[in-house]
Amino acid sequence: MSTVKEAVDVEVPIRVAYGQWTQFAEFPAFMEGVEEVRQLDDRHNHWTTSIGGVRREFDTEIVDQLPDDRITWRSVAGDTQQRGSVRFEQIDDTHTRVELTMEIEPTGVVEKGADALGVIDRRVKGDLRRFKDYVETNGGSTGWRGRIRPGDAGSPL
Template structure:
């Protein structure tokens, strides 16, 4: 499993950065290779990706979510194995650090080769730069989901 970490400082308040990140269906606007994200309920999303000619569909489950602090997820079912978290840190009234950590297990020869060449790492770093550009240009969504999901809640595996 490969671990990728990247942080960006965005010129928006903490709440704006967090609320925008909870708008999962907007991820294709700044995530390369993500064709669609459909939010199934407060905890689950269905992803369609196309990376290096390999198309995948998989589901993710949010296992921990604390507004203005963090969102932690894992893939469920299917061939894609990943987990990660995004954390939000207030720097001042108008700046926020967004830090993403992902553990990805490439499957198949093409994905393992891409990982060995650093493609996954570069893609995540690019996605974070594009998130910064997107949120600073668009101003962010003000209607983010503010609910709390805790490990051990019904439906949570932890």
């Protein structure tokens, strides 16, 4: 697995940055190659991506979520293997550091080549820059404030 770790400082309070990140359906507005994210329930999302002409669909499960602190996920179904965590750190009352760590298992010649050339790292860095612009321009959302703990059974929306 390849590991990507990037961070960006955003000029919004931690509650706004975290809240915006919980609006998964809005990810296509700032994540390159993400066509759709459909929230299935509090813990599960269905993703459709198209990167380098390769279309993928997969499901993720949120395994740990603590408001204004972190969201940790893993893929559970489909043709993409990944896991990751996004953490939120309050810098001051109006600034937040957003740190994204992902482990991705590239499959196929195109994805392995893109990984070797650093394309995945650059894409994540670009996604975080676009998130910064998006949340600072749109003001963000209070988002979902629920808590998910490892081992929770989950609950309906």
